[in-house]
Amino acid sequence: MTDLFSKFDPIIQQREALLETGLTDPFNLVMEKVESPTVAICNGRRTILLGTYNYMGMTFDPDVIAAGKQALDDFGSGTTGSRVLNGTYAGHRAVEEALKDFYAMDHAMVFSTGYQANLGVISTIAGKEDYIVLDIDSHASIYDGCALGNAQIVPFRHNDLEALEKRLKRVPEGAGKLVVLEGVYSMLGDIAPLKEMVAISKANGAMVLVDEAHSMGFIGENGRGVAEAQGVIDDVDFIIGTFSKSVGTVGGFAVSNHPKFEILRLVCRPYVFTASLPPSVVATAATSIRKLMHSADKRAHLWENSRRLHAGLKQLGFQLGTDEPQSAIISVIMPDLETGAAMWEALLNEGLYVNLARPPATPAGMTLLRCSLCALHSSEQVGEILGMFTAAGRATGCIS
Amino acid sequence: MSDRQQTSAKVLALIEPFNKKGVTVTEATRFAQDLEWDSLTVLDFVANVEDEFDVLISMNMQAEIETVGQLVDALERLVAARGS
Numbered sequence: 431m432t433d434l435f436s437k438f439d440p441i442i443q444q445r446e447a448l449l450e451t452g453l454t455d456p457f458n459l460v461m462e463k464v465e466s467p468t469v470a471i472c473n474g475r476r477t478i479l480l481g482t483y484n485y486m487g488m489t490f491d492p493d494v495i496a497a498g499k500q501a502l503d504d505f506g507s508g509t510t511g512s513r514v515l516n517g518t519y520a521g522h523r524a525v526e527e528a529l530k531d532f533y534a535m536d537h538a539m540v541f542s543t544g545y546q547a548n549l550g551v552i553s554t555i556a557g558k559e560d561y562i563v564l565d566i567d568s569h570a571s572i573y574d575g576c577a578l579g580n581a582q583i584v585p586f587r588h589n590d591l592e593a594l595e596k597r598l599k600r601v602p603e604g605a606g607k608l609v610v611l612e613g614v615y616s617m618l619g620d621i622a623p624l625k626e627m628v629a630i631s632k633a634n635g636a637m638v639l640v641d642e643a644h645s646m647g648f649i650g651e652n653g654r655g656v657a658e659a660q661g662v663i664d665d666v667d668f669i670i671g672t673f674s675k676s677v678g679t680v681g682g683f684a685v686s687n688h689p690k691f692e693i694l695r696l697v698c699r700p701y702v703f704t705a706s707l708p709p710s711v712v713a714t715a716a717t718s719i720r721k722l723m724h725s726a727d728k729r730a731h732l733w734e735n736s737r738r739l740h741a742g743l744k745q746l747g748f749q750l751g752t753d754e755p756q757s758a759i760i761s762v763i764m765p766d767l768e769t770g771a772a773m774w775e776a777l778l779n780e781g782l783y784v785n786l787a788r789p790p791a792t793p794a795g796m797t798l799l800r801c802s803l804c805a806l807h808s809s810e811q812v813g814e815i816l817g818m819f820t821a822a823g824r825a826t827g828c829i830s
Numbered sequence: 831m832s833d834r835q836q837t838s839a840k841v842l843a844l845i846e847p848f849n850k851k852g853v854t855v856t857e858a859t860r861f862a863q864d865l866e867w868d869s870l871t872v873l874d875f876v877a878n879v880e881d882e883f884d885v886l887i888s889m890n891m892q893a894e895i896e897t898v899g900q901l902v903d904a905l906e907r908l909v910a911a912r913g914s
Contacts, residue, residue, distance in 0.1 A: 561888070566873055582888040587873060600886040794870055 448767070454775050456786040466490055467678075467806045472783060478811055478818075480801045481785035485758045486647045486728055487806030488678030488718045497717040498710040505709035513540075514695060517706030525716040529683055532719050533654055533669065537691040540683045540712070542704050544643055544672030545571040547682030550700035551639065551668060552610065553579035560606035563597050565589065565622070567615050567793045569641065578700075581608070588615070588793065591626050598634035607636035613656030614644035617792050617800070618751030619759030621645075625660040632665055639668040644757060647676030647722045648729045648805070673715045676722060681707050681715055728805035732758055735803045735812050742816040743801075747829040751798065761787075762799040769826065770797035776822035782815060837883075837909075838902045844878050845898070857899030883909055 449455060463471040467487035468479050488494055501521055511517035522540060529538035541547040552575030556562045562576055566585040576583045584601075586593035594609070601607055609631040611622050624640065631638045642655030650658030653676075657663040667688060673681035684694075695701060707715075733755075740755035743762060751761030764770035767788055774786040777799070785800040792798055807815075823829035831839070838857065845855055848871055853864055861867055867875070876887050879901070885908040887895075895901050 561886075566870075576889075582886075582890055584886055584888050585873060587877065593877065596881070597886060600880070600884065795868065 448771055451768075453771050454778065456771055456774050459778075459783070467804050468808075468811060470783070472778065475781060477778070477781050477783050478807075478815060479783050480803070480807075480815060481783050482804065483644070483675035483802060484678060484804050485644075485732060485802065486676040486678070486722060486725060487804045488676065488721070491678070491718065491721065493721060494678065494714045494718045498714040501709040501713035507710070508708045509706045511705060512702055513706045514702050519706075519709055519712070521709050521712040521716065522706060525681075525712045525719070526683075528716040528719040529671075529685055532652075532723055533663075533685045534652075535669075535685040536687045536689075538683055538685045539691070539694060539701065540681060540707065541701055542682070542707055543680060544670070544674055544682035545574075546700040546704065547670050547672070547684050548572050548641060549575045549578055550698040551670060551684050551694065552576060552608070553700070554694060554698040555637075555668075556581035556606065556608045560608065561601045562608045562610060563594065563601070563636065564610040565612065565615075567617065568610060568612065569616065569643075570791070572610055572612075572641065576610075589620070589622055591623065591630060594627060595630045595634070598631065598636060601634075607631075607634070609636045609638045611638065611640050612644075613640055613642040613649065614757040614759065616644050616759060617787060617796075617798060618761045619644075619755075619757045619800075620752045621649075621656050621756045623660075624657050624666075625662050628657070628662040628665050637667040638665065639670060640666050641670045643670070643672045643675055644759065646671050647725065648732050648758065653722055653725070653729065673711070673718075677715050677718045679711050679714045679718070681711060725805075732803060732805035735805070735807050735809075736760065738809075738812050739801065739803060739815065742812075743819060746816070746820055746823060748819070748823065758803045760801045760803070762801065764797040764799060764828070767797045769828065770799060772826045773799060773822055773828055776825050777818055780818035780822050782818045782822075834902065834906060837905050838898075840882060841879065841898060841902055841905070844875065844882060848875050855898060857897065857902065859898045860896050861898075861901075862896070879905070885909060885912060 461470040461472055467484045467489050470477055470479055505519055509517040526538040526540055548571035556579050558580040560581045562581045563584045565588055567588045584597050586597050611627055614621050628638050640657050645655040647653040649656055657666045668684055668686045671683050673679045736755045736758050740760050744750055749763040770786055787798040787800050789795045842855055883905055895904055
């Protein structure tokens with residue numbers, strides 16, 4: 431008998447070799463207690479969180495918590511059904527209304543996760559004869575959406591305008607075209623030149639889908655994302671987003687002005703064949719989204735944190751993913767997985783949690799220490815964080 | 831040289847800059863196993879091939895192409911389809 435698990439042997443060996451050196455397993459951390467959006471207890475130790483997607487710090491917002499508790503009392507713990515059968519409660523409609531108001535768009539559709547939103551929309555709208563042209567650094571959920579559908583998949587080099595244009599021009603006459611882009615690319619924290627890319631896509635007759643998961647709430651005048659910041663949101667056909675980052679809970683969504691958009695509720699399998707979000711989750715999401723519309727002060731502080739951490743790490747001599755801070759993600763490039771894991775552990779011992787990211791999640795085989803800031807990180811905490819990076823960096827030989 | 835030989839010669843020339851291991855390349859050479867290319871190298875190489883022949887090689891098509899010879903065959907078909 432062939433063991434179906436033998437294909438995993440290389441990764442099992444790599445993992446064992448890493449753990450044999452005595453390192454803490456970076457992919458098995460448990461938070462025993464969470465004190466706030468920026469602090470948790472890990473291994474009995476008070477730890478500053480610098481690796482969550484809680485950009486706007488909404489998870490402990492009193493209004494958000496109250497809305498969730500009320501919904502638990504009023505509607506129970508779960509819907510036990512699909513959105514198209516018994517799984518649409520008043521709260522699901524209310525959160526879709528909140529999204530339409532937030533994005534000023536005609537339609538909003540809520541999925542059970544952000545992953546399913548990409549999976550569902552991409553696999554459903556691009557069929558067998560169609561072409562999907564996408565950035566090579568796209569998130570796994572975008573690639574999985576492509577794999578679930580039957581379209582022809584054409585990747586182009588990251589953020590390369592000429593490569594995008596060339597490929598669009600070579601798509602056979604008459605074929606449907608969908609260009610898939612992201613506002614912020616979450617590994618290096620860099621943004622896309624959406625102004626130019628959307629213009630190129632439109633000039634070549636393509637529809638455009640932009641994943642704004644890592645920009646909602648703090649990029650663009652109304653927090654609608656990079657497409658808003660660069661003035662092209664009206665030319666974007668579909669925006670995909672998530673509740674699991676700035677919104678502070680879990681769930682995914684698509685918003686659009688396409689006149690036929692609502693039909694997706696009947697034909698999109700990852701929307702139909704799964705249970706809808708629990709009432710408490712949609713209630714917290716709706717409350718959070720409405721509060722994010724009026725969060726200019728928090729947004730300004732988040733940007734201040736991002737600029738300060740970026741400048742501080744650069745000054746310490748770390749190699750960063752972007753020359754300038756472009757989002758709330760600051761990525762520190764590590765020379766290899768071993769050094770990255772050692773640095774990750776040294777930071778944890780200092781009392782700081784960051785994300786260790788490695789292939790296949792990262793571009794070009796890089797190992798990254800990914801730092802994501804929160805609007806509720808205080809100026810003192812950012813100072814502490816820089817101190818921890820100094821100590822851990824020297825202890826592991828990453829900086830001199 | 832026949833059209834196919836010309837296509838083959840062009841493909842071999844396009845492989846050379848990415849042939850870091852100095853492998854002797856024939857039509858039986860496999861991209862993943864013999865040349866040991868990673869995904870980014872494949873992307874750059876495919877882009878060069880697409881530019882040279884003015885065609886589009888989708889990931890779906892790439893999944894079916896294991897060897898240099900299979901790529902030459904695919905290009906013959908793509909170029910013929912474009913000309914029709």
